[in-house]
Amino acid sequence: MDLMIESLPRLLNATKLTIELTLLSLFFGIFVGVFFAILRTGKNKFFYYIAYYYSYIFRGTPLLVQIFIIYFGLGQVEWIRESFLWIVLKEPYSCAILAFTLNTGAYSSEIFRSAFETINKGVLEAAKGLGLNKVHTFFKIKLPIAIRQSLPAYGNEMILMLKGTSLASTVTLLDLTGVAKYIISTTFRPVEVFIVAGGIYLIMTFIIHNFIKYLEKRFSYPQ
Amino acid sequence: MGLLAYGDTGWGDELFYATLMTIAVAAAALFIGFFLAAIFASFKLSKIKVLNLIGSFYTTVFRGVPELLVIYLFFFGGSGAVMYVAKIFGYDGYIEINAFITGAVSIGVISGAYSTEVFRGAIQSIDKGQFEASEVLGFKKKIYYYKIIIPQMLRLALPNINNVWQITLKDTSLISVTGLVEIMRMSYIAAGSTRDPLFFYSFAAVLYLFLTFLSMQLFNKLEKHYSKGY
Numbered sequence: 001m002d003l004m005i006e007s008l009p010r011l012l013n014a015t016k017l018t019i020e021l022t023l024l025s026l027f028f029g030i031f032v033g034v035f036f037a038i039l040r041t042g043k044n045k046f047f048y049y050i051a052y053y054y055s056y057i058f059r060g061t062p063l064l065v066q067i068f069i070i071y072f073g074l075g076q077v078e079w080i081r082e083s084f085l086w087i088v089l090k091e092p093y094s095c096a097i098l099a100f101t102l103n104t105g106a107y108s109s110e111i112f113r114s115a116f117e118t119i120n121k122g123v124l125e126a127a128k129g130l131g132l133n134k135v136h137t138f139f140k141i142k143l144p145i146a147i148r149q150s151l152p153a154y155g156n157e158m159i160l161m162l163k164g165t166s167l168a169s170t171v172t173l174l175d176l177t178g179v180a181k182y183i184i185s186t187t188f189r190p191v192e193v194f195i196v197a198g199g200i201y202l203i204m205t206f207i208i209h210n211f212i213k214y215l216e217k218r219f220s221y222p223q
Numbered sequence: 224m225g226l227l228a229y230g231d232t233g234w235g236d237e238l239f240y241a242t243l244m245t246i247a248v249a250a251a252a253l254f255i256g257f258f259l260a261a262i263f264a265s266f267k268l269s270k271i272k273v274l275n276l277i278g279s280f281y282t283t284v285f286r287g288v289p290e291l292l293v294i295y296l297f298f299f300g301g302s303g304a305v306m307y308v309a310k311i312f313g314y315d316g317y318i319e320i321n322a323f324i325t326g327a328v329s330i331g332v333i334s335g336a337y338s339t340e341v342f343r344g345a346i347q348s349i350d351k352g353q354f355e356a357s358e359v360l361g362f363k364k365k366i367y368y369y370k371i372i373i374p375q376m377l378r379l380a381l382p383n384i385n386n387v388w389q390i391t392l393k394d395t396s397l398i399s400v401t402g403l404v405e406i407m408r409m410s411y412i413a414a415g416s417t418r419d420p421l422f423f424y425s426f427a428a429v430l431y432l433f434l435t436f437l438s439m440q441l442f443n444k445l446e447k448h449y450s451k452g453y
Contacts, residue, residue: 073425
């Protein structure tokens with residue numbers, strides 16, 4: 001019990017980094033996801049396959065491999081170390097965000113793609129009939145419908161990403177899991193630390209879950 | 224390509240055995256998960272409130288907490304817990320649990336949380352008439368579950384079991400932190416000793432892609448087989 005109270009402030013402090021990593025990766029990941037979802041639904045076969053294999057590779061391999069390739073692997077290439085990319089790739093922090101962004105981007109591109117595909121054709125024909133141009137149709141009609149459609153699945157993805165950020169601890173970052181592991185390995189009291197750290201993760205999951213529920217209500221079609 | 228040579232000069236054979244280890248841990252974890260899922264899915268569907276709560280608690284915790292944290296719990300806590308139980312039975316020595324069992328159990332507990340939801344959903348989606356008909360025909364509960372409900376359930380659950388398998392397979396990469404020599408750990412060792420992390424981690428990615436591709440083919444076949452009558 002003492003250890004639980006003692007470790008709480010340190011774990012809460014580390015939670016900041018976990019939240020930061022989650023929010024930043026999700027933010028960048030949305031753009032990556034929408035971009036590749038558009039490529040997937042487009043007519044150009046070449047771009048279609050690029051988007052297809054991007055999502056296939058990032059969803060078919062563990063996140064840990066992706067982080068290790070980016071953090072340990074890319075630093076080995078000479079021309080990368082000499083280019084401007086090195087600014088991003090030399091820090092574990094930005095490497096982790098890059099890996100998380102590409103990973104969540106792949107999963108969200110699938111979510112957004114299926115959302116775009118389920119848009120009723122009649123709606124698009126109506127937009128054409130009303131004389132809206134492509135840009136307007138996309139931003140005023142397709143995107144709002146797709147956002148509503150993909151909310152439940154995207155909520156799951158947010159929770160997966162929150163859990164995924166725990167891998168940042170494998171590249172020396174001290175996020176919630178990293179600090180929890182440090183306390184466990186110095187005190188050898190895994191159960192107490194697991195309860196506190198796990199509890200913090202569950203509270204964050206709970207918040208995301210309810211936030212998505214709220215958004216779903218907010219964006220539901222008027223009946 | 225010399226790096227992948229089979230034998231003493233390259234890492235081909237080591238990586239091959241590491242791949243087998245990944246498959247073995249993932250399969251063991253999946254079956255531990257199925258076993259837990261059978262128990263907790265019946266808890267969740269039971270009419271007793273306390274059992275419902277226990278079932279929900281299990282799935283919420285192990286689907287909401289990062290896999291890595293669960294692995295650390297079992298890795299650091301596993302042998303302590305076993306020694307504690309052994310002490311009650313009068314054994315007072317040091318017991319070490321090997322990395323394979325730690326890995327299979329910790330991933331199995333996580334995998335079980337996902338499987339619980341899959342099983343519960345599949346049983347719930349079976350027509351109530353099937354249960355009523357089996358009862359009217361005078362089957363005992365045990366028999367009609369095995370002969371009527373579960374075969375139908377399997378067909379409905381297969382696509383989701385495929386998902387759980389893919390998640391489980393990828394989660395096994397995290398066991399490398401406990402020192403079990405599977406694909407990720409082997410690549411880490413090889414990358415360290417050859418100073419070529421890019422090659423070995425990329426190769427690990429290819430191995431995982433190969434495994435997920437292979438299992439997708441297998442599950443497609445199974446799905447075809449089980450939906451023959453439909």
